Amino acid sequence: MATDLARKYRLLFAVPGLRLSALAALTGKFQPGMYxxxxxxxxxxxxxxxxxxxVVAAASFGAMTTPLRGRLLDRYPYTAVLWPLLVLHLGSLxxxxxxxxxxTGTAVLVCLSVLASVSMPPIGTLTRVMWRKVVPDDxxxxxxxxxxxxxxxxxxxxxxxxxxxxxxxxPDAALLACGLLVAVAVPLGLRGAGARAPKxxxxxxxxxxxxxxxxxxxxxSVAFCFFLGVNIMEVSLASYGHKGEVTLAGGALLSLIxxxxxAGAALLGGLPARAARRLMxxxxxxGGNAVCLLLLAAAGFVHPLLVPPACLPVGFCLGPxxxxxxxxxxxxxxxxxxxxxxxxxxxxxxxxxxLGAAVGxxxxxxxxxxxxxxxxxxxxAAGAVCGARVPRLRPAVEGARVPSGASAD
Numbered sequence: 067m068a069t070d071l072a073r074k075y076r077l078l079f080a081v082p083g084l085r086l087s088a089l090a091a092l093t094g095k096f097q098p099g100m101y102x103x104x105x106x107x108x109x110x111x112x113x114x115x116x117x118x119x120x121v122v123a124a125a126s127f128g129a130m131t132t133p134l135r136g137r138l139l140d141r142y143p144y145t146a147v148l149w150p151l152l153v154l155h156l157g158s159l160x161x162x163x164x165x166x167x168x169x170t171g172t173a174v175l176v177c178l179s180v181l182a183s184v185s186m187p188p189i190g191t192l193t194r195v196m197w198r199k200v201v202p203d204d205x206x207x208x209x210x211x212x213x214x215x216x217x218x219x220x221x222x223x224x225x226x227x228x229x230x231x232x233x234x235x236x237p238d239a240a241l242l243a244c245g246l247l248v249a250v251a252v253p254l255g256l257r258g259a260g261a262r263a264p265k266x267x268x269x270x271x272x273x274x275x276x277x278x279x280x281x282x283x284x285x286x287s288v289a290f291c292f293f294l295g296v297n298i299m300e301v302s303l304a305s306y307g308h309k310g311e312v313t314l315a316g317g318a319l320l321s322l323i324x325x326x327x328x329a330g331a332a333l334l335g336g337l338p339a340r341a342a343r344r345l346m347x348x349x350x351x352x353g354g355n356a357v358c359l360l361l362l363a364a365a366g367f368v369h370p371l372l373v374p375p376a377c378l379p380v381g382f383c384l385g386p387x388x389x390x391x392x393x394x395x396x397x398x399x400x401x402x403x404x405x406x407x408x409x410x411x412x413x414x415x416x417x418x419x420x421l422g423a424a425v426g427x428x429x430x431x432x433x434x435x436x437x438x439x440x441x442x443x444x445x446x447a448a449g450a451v452c453g454a455r456v457p458r459l460r461p462a463v464e465g466a467r468v469p470s471g472a473s474a475d
Contacts, residue, residue, distance in 0.1 A: 071336025087258025099224025136409025297422025326381025
């Protein structure tokens, strides 16, 4: 198993340009974890904390325009899309820093945070689409597993780095570091694997794009339910040991889950083809996650010492969930709609995460840790049911869309 794992990742990194593209992906993965914390650190230094959270919330709504940027990537050359977005994004960040230092009103900072989020170059979308085009079929699961590992690493390190920069240097240092990371990721991504491959003219499509496909709508529902459960779990576990307050023990549990998630994703990339195909069906990892979370809820109810080991199987299932959702969406994406489809998956995850953060707080207040974890398990079970409705047959032609009327049978 260990030999096969090393062989597959060795073959993956042997793909021309893949290492450079992976470095771009890693650089871009810090952004989701760092950016909200960096915004909050700078805004809260100049505004009331409640107003600062409005700035962060506005940035989250702006980030949900990712499908529009994905459509631009599908229709136009990558350089024609990413370079203007990068210039606009960096300019917005600099204006935000200047406005914060000048102590302008909340409305100005909200508008600038939305503009910076709307113009964020979609590096993650670019790398996933490019890897699928240049990586051999038998290594695609390995590539998606690598993407999940990098995402987990970015979420682990990013928030800590943002807080450290904001506290040790200046409140705006973390936000400027976010801009620097994006400025590095864009040129690396444009030079990475497959970025310069010729693009075929996309066929004429409906204005709704991937939303026309019932198969993809089900995949987007899976993504929504998945992150709904993730954020309910994170909100509830973050206050482990002291309901209503973030605790050190809660942070340690979340870190344990994140490390197990990295391990689970990495192992997925080295599995034999048949086992990997089974795990790449969304219903399998999400259903497993739902069961593991029930065991975690039971462990917390029985004895606190059982909670840390019960977190490990939850984490092992998380990494494959990411790879499964993105991979299934790519299998059913229409020709010329690959980037937009990946962007819709990300947008569905963000929407589910936003609802999960709100619902998780309510569930924790009214049902305690056990009630909140049961609700998260129900969300993942709903995602598994939606995943069972996604057609299992992979399109015969790469990029061909499954007809919108296709059933799961």
